[in-house]
Amino acid sequence: MNSVILVAAGRSTRMGGQGDKLWLSLAGRPVIAHVWERFDRCPLVDEIVLVTRPETQPRFLQLAQEIRTTKPFRFAPGGPRRQDSVWNGLQAVAPEADLVAVQDAARPCTPPDLIRACYEAARRTGAAVAAQPVTDTIKESLDGRFVTRTLDRARLWAVQTPQAFQTSILRRALHEAQRRGLEITDDTAACELIGQPVELVVHPAPNPKLTRPEDLPFLEWLLRQTGVAPNP
Template structure:
């Protein structure tokens, strides 16, 4: 059984002002509804757990009703840190679940084939992460003003979500994070603490995250294009 945990408990402070980025409407729907719909439509996913802020739990249930998100789901409250929210989400997955994908709810354009590939890699390896090789030249700076050195970009990867795991692997990794009292912003970092190999999964489709106001136009355009393609495909199937 495959589960998905959508992490939607953050405040999105880099968006500025009072903007709640996951509830910002892009291409006719809140960002969270777009992300949820990708997993709701995917046959490989058998349940979805939404981790959100306590005051948004009823709003999440309303999203499911409004947009016909019919796959079994649970809504749980997030924690103070991302790792706490992931732990809460993991505790809520079905006991029969073998694999779990952890997804940033602020990534509404993740391609279904990337999600499938991450599940397959996690089944093989125990842990997998959506990733892209770095193409820019990367500099290290100690003070944010001056370059200290140039890093070898051929060995560097930018990781995204989904980050997918065998359930027992992620549970053990998060227990180690708690035991050591460290803070992580990436779930595969927990795997590094227990020596768990993490497979890199690459897919050519864009998988951007809504982080800053300047991300909005690109994401809205991309979501609109995805909707147009889905509509054309369904129309072609009907004819």
């Protein structure tokens, strides 16, 4: 059995006062509708856990009717940090779930083939992450004003979601992060704490995340390219 945790409890602090970015209109529907539907239609997904703020749950229930979800879903409460939200979602996953994926609810263009590939890699390796090789030259700065050094981009990868895991491995990894009192922004970082190999899953299609208002036109353009959004 395979589960997915949709992390949808953020506060959208970088959206310039436009409100919760998950409910902004993208190709005529809320951003979260695109994300939820992609996982709901994925044959490998058996259940969906939505990590949300309690006050938004009625909107999610209404959306489930509008997009006619087919997979069982349940809610888990968001936590003060992303890793706390993922941990709460993990507690709501069915006990018989062998694999669990974690997906940013603000990443609406994730290709179905990438979702499938991440689950398959997690079954092989134990943990997997959608990733792209870094193409820009990356500089490190210790003070935020001046360059300290240049990093070797040939060894650098930008990781995204989905991130998929054998459920017992993710549980053990997040527990170790908690035990050490560490704050992580990425669940595969917790795997590094327990020595768990993480397989990089590369896909040629863009998989951007909605972070700022200026991201919306690009996301809508991408959806049009895949036939999800109508051409203007």
